[in-house]
Amino acid sequence: MTGRNHRPVYYSRILQSANERRAETHPLTWRLNDDGSLVGLQDYLAKEGYRAVKTVLNEWSGQDVIAAMKEANVGGRGGAGFSAGLKWSLTLQGGDMPRGYLVCNADEMEPGTFKDRLLMEQQPHLLIEGMILAAYANNSKFGYIFLRGEYVESARVLDQALRQAREAGWLGDNIAGSGFDFDMVVHTGAGRYICGEETALINSLEGKRANPRAKPPFPGQSGAWGKPTVVNNVETLCNTPAILLYGSDWYQQLSGDRTDDGGSKLYGASGLVNRPGLWELPMGTTGEEILELAGGIRNNRTLKAWLPGGASTGFLLPQHLTIPLDFKNPGSEGSRLGTGLLTVVTEDQSMVSLMRNLEQFFARESCGWCTPCRDGLPWTVKLLQAIENGEGEEGDIEMLEKLAADCGPSLTFCAHAPGAAMPLETALRHFRAEFEQGISRPRGVAHADPIPVGSV
Numbered sequence: 543m544t545g546r547n548h549r550p551v552y553y554s555r556i557l558q559s560a561n562e563r564r565a566e567t568h569p570l571t572w573r574l575n576d577d578g579s580l581v582g583l584q585d586y587l588a589k590e591g592y593r594a595v596k597t598v599l600n601e602w603s604g605q606d607v608i609a610a611m612k613e614a615n616v617g618g619r620g621g622a623g624f625s626a627g628l629k630w631s632l633t634l635q636g637g638d639m640p641r642g643y644l645v646c647n648a649d650e651m652e653p654g655t656f657k658d659r660l661l662m663e664q665q666p667h668l669l670i671e672g673m674i675l676a677a678y679a680n681n682s683k684f685g686y687i688f689l690r691g692e693y694v695e696s697a698r699v700l701d702q703a704l705r706q707a708r709e710a711g712w713l714g715d716n717i718a719g720s721g722f723d724f725d726m727v728v729h730t731g732a733g734r735y736i737c738g739e740e741t742a743l744i745n746s747l748e749g750k751r752a753n754p755r756a757k758p759p760f761p762g763q764s765g766a767w768g769k770p771t772v773v774n775n776v777e778t779l780c781n782t783p784a785i786l787l788y789g790s791d792w793y794q795q796l797s798g799d800r801t802d803d804g805g806s807k808l809y810g811a812s813g814l815v816n817r818p819g820l821w822e823l824p825m826g827t828t829g830e831e832i833l834e835l836a837g838g839i840r841n842n843r844t845l846k847a848w849l850p851g852g853a854s855t856g857f858l859l860p861q862h863l864t865i866p867l868d869f870k871n872p873g874s875e876g877s878r879l880g881t882g883l884l885t886v887v888t889e890d891q892s893m894v895s896l897m898r899n900l901e902q903f904f905a906r907e908s909c910g911w912c913t914p915c916r917d918g919l920p921w922t923v924k925l926l927q928a929i930e931n932g933e934g935e936e937g938d939i940e941m942l943e944k945l946a947a948d949c950g951p952s953l954t955f956c957a958h959a960p961g962a963a964m965p966l967e968t969a970l971r972h973f974r975a976e977f978e979q980g981i982s983r984p985r986g987v988a989h990a991d992p993i994p995v996g997s998v
């Protein structure tokens with residue numbers, strides 16, 4: 543099968559069997575079926591589904607929910623790791639805030655990432671339940687699932703689940719007899735990576751061009767249509783029901799003594815591994831453990847480098863496989879957890895070609911607002927193309943380093959540019975010799991076959 547709806551069967555699949563996944567240790571995936579089929583409303587209800595909504599909406603205040611989420615210290619699973627509870631507490635500022643919006647970020651366009659898709663396609667009611675609880679905490683009047691446009695199957699499954707939830711009284715007026723009203727819809731994006739940035743997403747939702755907004759004001763204070771708006775990742779929201787049922791201490795101990803960050807995490811691996819897929823594991827699991835679950839590197843190749851969580855994270859080396867993959871530790875090696883889905887690079891793969899490919903993606907997806915991102919990223923592509931063709935000029939590597947530094951944290955309006963810079967900076971640092979091999983000319987000598995301006 544080809545076309546937009548095509549998906550390789552082995553992606554978006556949890557590769558642990560049902561007897562390895564238990565409610566106490568695998569809050570995100572214990573209900574999933576081994577054959578990857580949908581967990582429908584009846585199956586979900588039979589396995590504690592909507593119990594948290596029933597209890598919390600009738601017995602807790604919104605502030606209680608926020609306090610519990612703060613205590614659990616759930617780091618956002620969209621990549622930045624910001625505390626969900628802290629974010630939610632922003633909607634309380636000023637006391638009498640108007641009812642606003644809850645947005646689930648399901649844009650999932652990070653290269654190498656396919657975790658949210660699993661949750662949406664196989665267990666949509668967990669996301670819906672998590673969103674009802676988040677909406678209750680933040681007094682949101684309406685919710686949107688901002689979904690990557692190519693996720694046609696996710697849209698179909700979510701639409702059906704929303705209809706069922708509405709008919710069963712879990713959405714709409716007076717949910718579970720609590721007096722709380724809330725409903726939501728799926729909103730499909732038109733296929734831009736920048737729409738995943740939370741303020742660009744809000745602009746896109748409003749029908750505007752998807753440029754990030756200046757912060758402050760933060761969306762929690764003034765977001766969609768000027769109302770308090772909470773944006774959270776799919777996986778973050780899916781953690782909520784179990785935290786409210788079992789408590790923050792239970793959530794914290796899920797990661798044991800691996801890390802200070804609590805909870806479990808959907809980790810995964812793709813690229814040249816024997817079993818690409820996903821596993822729900824304790825937060826702080828190492829790359830080594832994940833690669834073992836992925837059956838090791840394919841065809842007896844040798845690992846050269848790996849990205850821990852998507853294209854916008856920094857390259858790590860084989861010696862970093864023992865680092866706990868949490869919100870802190872990869873940072874000490876110039877990388878970050880990102881989405882937690884590993885991409886492996888083997889010895890026979892060219893770092894120069896790989897970087898040219900990645901920077902082409904980042905250059906194309908820039909919204910064009912800030913100079914280092916709009917003009918700097920296409921420049922990196924031109925330099926990388928020249929080096930890849932063996933026609934690099936002396937000084938090109940230093941220029942690449944400068945262009946990456948110009949895109950560093952806080953130098954641009956949003957985190958797209960730092961995300962593009964991190965793999966480039968780490969690739970140059972760890973694999974400089976590969977880039978040097980493509981330098982063949984002294985500075986100022988013209989290319990034999992100049993690369994046309996605007997060719998990227």
Ligand SMILES: Cc1cc2nc3c(=O)[nH]c(=O)nc-3n(C[C@H](O)[C@H](O)[C@H](O)COP(=O)(O)O)c2cc1C
Pocket residue numbers: 617618619620621622623624626647648649650651652735736737738739740741773774775776778779956957958961
């Ligand atoms: C260029 C760019 C793309 C992003 N794409 C996504 C995405 O697809 N999904 C996502 O959840 N977060 C994405 N983010 C992060 C969001 O801006 C935001 O931090 C996140 O949705 C907040 O949710 P969380 O706190 O639950 O992680 C992206 C950020 C940037 C800069």
Ligand code: SF4
Pocket residue numbers: 736754907908909910911912913915916954955956957958959960
């Ligand atoms: S960093 Fe790039 S994507 Fe982000 S606002 Fe600036 S130009 Fe746009």
